[in-house]
Amino acid sequence: MSPNYNLIRLVLLLSLAGVSSARGRLRESYQHFFPDLEVELTKIITQNCSALLQSYRQEQTLLYGTYCVKLYSCIIPNVSEYTKSNMATSGVLLGLSPWILSTIGSSTIEMSLLSSRRPVLAALLVLGSPAMNPTMPFQEYNPIEKLLMQKGEQWSPGQSNGRKSTVYIVLEFAAALLGIANLATLSWTLGWNTISTMSCDDSDTLVGLWIGLAIIAHILGIATFLRRARIHADRDEDVSRCRLGRMARKARDWLGLIREFKLCVNQGALNVTWNQESGSFTFWSWIAALYTIAHLAFGTLVLSSLSFVGKCPRD
Numbered sequence: 001m002s003p004n005y006n007l008i009r010l011v012l013l014l015s016l017a018g019v020s021s022a023r024g025r026l027r028e029s030y031q032h033f034f035p036d037l038e039v040e041l042t043k044i045i046t047q048n049c050s051a052l053l054q055s056y057r058q059e060q061t062l063l064y065g066t067y068c069v070k071l072y073s074c075i076i077p078n079v080s081e082y083t084k085s086n087m088a089t090s091g092v093l094l095g096l097s098p099w100i101l102s103t104i105g106s107s108t109i110e111m112s113l114l115s116s117r118r119p120v121l122a123a124l125l126v127l128g129s130p131a132m133n134p135t136m137p138f139q140e141y142n143p144i145e146k147l148l149m150q151k152g153e154q155w156s157p158g159q160s161n162g163r164k165s166t167v168y169i170v171l172e173f174a175a176a177l178l179g180i181a182n183l184a185t186l187s188w189t190l191g192w193n194t195i196s197t198m199s200c201d202d203s204d205t206l207v208g209l210w211i212g213l214a215i216i217a218h219i220l221g222i223a224t225f226l227r228r229a230r231i232h233a234d235r236d237e238d239v240s241r242c243r244l245g246r247m248a249r250k251a252r253d254w255l256g257l258i259r260e261f262k263l264c265v266n267q268g269a270l271n272v273t274w275n276q277e278s279g280s281f282t283f284w285s286w287i288a289a290l291y292t293i294a295h296l297a298f299g300t301l302v303l304s305s306l307s308f309v310g311k312c313p314r315d
Helices: 003-020 035-048 052-056 066-076 081-104 108-117 121-129 143-149 163-193 206-228 236-241 249-261 279-304
Strands: 229-233 270-274
Touching: 035 052, 035 066, 052 066, 081 206, 081 279, 108 121, 108 206, 121 163, 121 206, 121 249, 163 206, 206 279
Parallel strands: none
Antiparallel strands: 229 270
8 A cells, every 4th residue: 555545544534533523513602702802802792792692692503693793793893993903913914824834834745755654744744734835736846856956055864773763753743743732722712712704603613624624735735746756665674574474565564654663764765756747647736736725715714804813911
């Protein structure tokens, strides 16, 4: 089984729990706000919009209701101009975040190469990456050639063994898990404390939906990569470990996950054949590029539409 398809399977399995609960219809909005806005907004709701709040909480709906928008329209006219200005500034910063993150993120090509060596780490990094560096159609560059051209101009790590290698591996997995935890916290915090003017009743799920849709962009990028690149891994290092009882090839592929705990620089050579462009590659490169741009635009729309964004007060 190709390691890249292992990555796709791992990402889908790890994200299944979140996708299955993405359409919860709890009427919990307007009851929690950021600490620096909570006093003002709670006072407005209590004095001016309490009846609408009760109607909103009691409204029975499977998709969209009417009282969410009515309650929002009741609150906004009573908010101070200073608070409105702060919320508008926050919306600009949030709206720019997807594009800022995409400029510093890894590309799907680099993630595909990593998955051929360490699919679990690559899957964790995908789940912790809400925005990826978009690639233009017909410009599926060869990162190996780029590294060879820059050889001697950039710092490259040498082989590490023993305790030093263990420290690096622990730090890699810790960083990947912290990225996932950060996205989960961000999604929960924004969904719990804000209202989206894009879709009022879906305010609690929109940020999580945008983060989850990033998985599709990575999968499309891998599909594009596989239309042109062919990876031939040197398995000599694994054969010595897997000859106990002459295990089947499929079992050896999964047991090869032991390489997750071995730095890429310490593993054997990885041979990549870069084929000529084909019709299949052209199709998938266009789909991947268009979806990536659409995903970034959707993230901009979602994050810039959030109202009642504040900050935690200093102690």
